[in-house]
Amino acid sequence: MKTSVLQSLVLGTGLAFLLVACSQQDDTNPNDARIEIRLTDAPNPNIKEVWVDIKEIQINMGSDSNGWTTLTGTHPGVYNLLELTNGRDTLLANASLPSGKMNQLRLILGENNYVITQDGQKEMLSTPSAQQSGLKVLVNTELSGGVLYRLVLDFDAAKSIVPAGNSGKYILKPVIRVLSFVPSGGIIKGFVAPDSVLTTVFALQGSDTVSSTATNQGNYQFSDIPAGNYSLHYYPAPDSFKTAQKDITVTLGQTTVVDTIRLELK
Numbered sequence: 544m545k546t547s548v549l550q551s552l553v554l555g556t557g558l559a560f561l562l563v564a565c566s567q568q569d570d571t572n573p574n575d576a577r578i579e580i581r582l583t584d585a586p587n588p589n590i591k592e593v594w595v596d597i598k599e600i601q602i603n604m605g606s607d608s609n610g611w612t613t614l615t616g617t618h619p620g621v622y623n624l625l626e627l628t629n630g631r632d633t634l635l636a637n638a639s640l641p642s643g644k645m646n647q648l649r650l651i652l653g654e655n656n657y658v659i660t661q662d663g664q665k666e667m668l669s670t671p672s673a674q675q676s677g678l679k680v681l682v683n684t685e686l687s688g689g690v691l692y693r694l695v696l697d698f699d700a701a702k703s704i705v706p707a708g709n710s711g712k713y714i715l716k717p718v719i720r721v722l723s724f725v726p727s728g729g730i731i732k733g734f735v736a737p738d739s740v741l742t743t744v745f746a747l748q749g750s751d752t753v754s755s756t757a758t759n760q761g762n763y764q765f766s767d768i769p770a771g772n773y774s775l776h777y778y779p780a781p782d783s784f785k786t787a788q789k790d791i792t793v794t795l796g797q798t799t800v801v802d803t804i805r806l807e808l809k
Contacts, residue, residue, distance in 0.1 A: 575639040576686035581695045583632040584624040591661050593624040593700045596653035603647040614638050624700045642688040649677030668715040678717045689730045691767035695722040726796035731765040733801030741780040746773045770795040
């Protein structure tokens with residue numbers, strides 16, 4: 544989107560757009576981190592399907608081994624692990640949580656766990672420990688407020704499904720590891736003076752708008768914005784003020800604090 548088009552957009556939408564943008568900004572707690580938990584797998588040539596019943600996800604962010612809390616925003620369901628191969632994954636949770644050190648997470652399983660063998664037979668899997676204490680995964684990662692983290696878990700079906708002797712039955716002995724756990728972008732924070740002037744801020748790369756927001760009492764913030772070089776464009780709502788521009792660089796997982804922008808009268 545060209546700069547001239549941006550200016551027309553701001554002037555055309557007027558105060559209503561700016562009030563909506565401020566309302567959206569107020570709903571975001573900058574002290575919270577956000578996390579996406581995804582599940583993937585490697586293929587198992589001996590089994591046609593592996594269905595795992597995931598009831599909830601719990602996290603531990605303290606040193607107390609009893610300090611488990613249920614993660615809101617979890618998507619419970621019965622998942623076929625063998626559909627999650629060749630780079631495919633599924634979203635298990637999308638939630639906000641306090642910043643700080645995340646020590647562990649665990650998957651609590653239900654009773655509907657089973658495999659479909661290559662000859663089409665359904666065999667139930669016994670998982671008593673997973674239904675009670677859960678499948679624990681060590682994380683030990685510090686989470687910063689305002690950053691979105693993407694955690695990909697590899698549920699290794701090939702190693703987790705073990706034949707029970709010569710009975711033709713199978714046992715679930717889960718093998719789960721953290722495939723990746725990375726911040727997906729950075730944060731831009733700044734201030735526009737005078738703080739009484741409602742201002743729309745656009746983050747551009749070249750002529751493309753990557754994100755936009757509006758000031759709230761002079762403050763503005765972009766959360767989870769991709770790393771790279773940006774040109775910030777400031778459009779005050781009153782026509783009596785000049786627009787402004789600032790070039791910045793965003794680093795993955797870090798906060799870029801922009802120098803105060805002081806609006807000038809025309």
